[in-house]
């Protein structure tokens with residue numbers, strides 16, 4: 001099948017006609033709507049944009065988990081970057097999405113307006129170029145992202161090492177997705193019936209990377225991002241649940257291998273080591289972050305550039321933490337669409353184009369009244 005086939009309306013309708021009775025049956029058996037969680041911002045957007053969420057709303061709550069790297073970056077990490085930006089000889093580089101994420105006292109966009117040298121880049125390697133052009137400055141790249149983005153950061157560090165660049169640093173807030181899913185599963189009140197697992201992360205970790213989900217007896221399907229991918233994955237997930245099968249199904253075989261991308265995994269293993277890391281809304285938990293390995297610690301901004309950070313204060317009234325855990329929807333936040341909009345975001349879920357609040361604001365705000373998740 002080619003890409004247009006995965007966007008085919010006829011095929012999507014056929015799948016929908018198969019899926020709805022299956023969901024109806026499952027809803028009847030459970031005595032309530034189902035709850036499936038996706039842990040990928042790209043899925044959040046695809047589900048909203050395609051209309052799949054609203055089409056299936058009578059049968060299933062499709063809830064978003066910790067899948068947007070901007071949203072899960074802990075506020076203390078944002079504060080740390082703002083503190084770097086306050087150093088005279090530091091150039092801060094970051095992805096555009098991070099510029100407007102509110103810290104406790106400011107954001108990087110405001111810091112730039114106040115005179116700090118903060119630059120938007122498209123890759124970590126671009127930051128190495130900036131370091132080469134400015135040998136009198138220290139360039140700190142804010143590393144955010146999951147298994148798909150982190151190999152690029154690892155490559156930039158290796159490239160800087162090869163070229164003996166001494167003024168390039170990374171502040172790593174890079175994270176690993178499977179441990180976050182496991183932490184959600186350990187919560188006795190998790191209210192999740194199945195996981196739609198991210199196809200992009202799975203390209204790196206493979207189906208094998210999700211074995212803890214299988215051990216936790218939770219139905220899960222690895223899915224792609226086109227309408228046919230989404231509907232067929234949700235069909236398989238419902239089927240797994242109804243038939244009591246508990247294996248991770250790979251429904252994205254055109255790109256995801258059983259063992260994943262071993263080269264990318266080896267690259268991550270060379271440059272990073274797993275560490276405890278704080279996730280917004282979830283807190284700190286072991287082996288969920290990527291710390292720069294001691295072999296490359298001269299590139300670790302957290303170690304090499306001491307700064308004073310302000311006391312971290314979370315935005316009042318913002319429910320990003322509950323949304324990230326799948327315990328609330330953006331519509332339940334009193335600030336949604338009123339005090340908090342993409343133009344004036346109060347929490348990170350409204351900043352990134354893949355954040356739940358921003359996605360709901362863009363695609364669904366006119367379709368829904370304020371309503372909580374079904375119970």
Ligand code: SF4
Nearest residue numbers: 318319333340347357
């Ligand atoms: S609408 Fe804004 S304030 Fe409310 S949870 Fe989302 S980001 Fe936070």
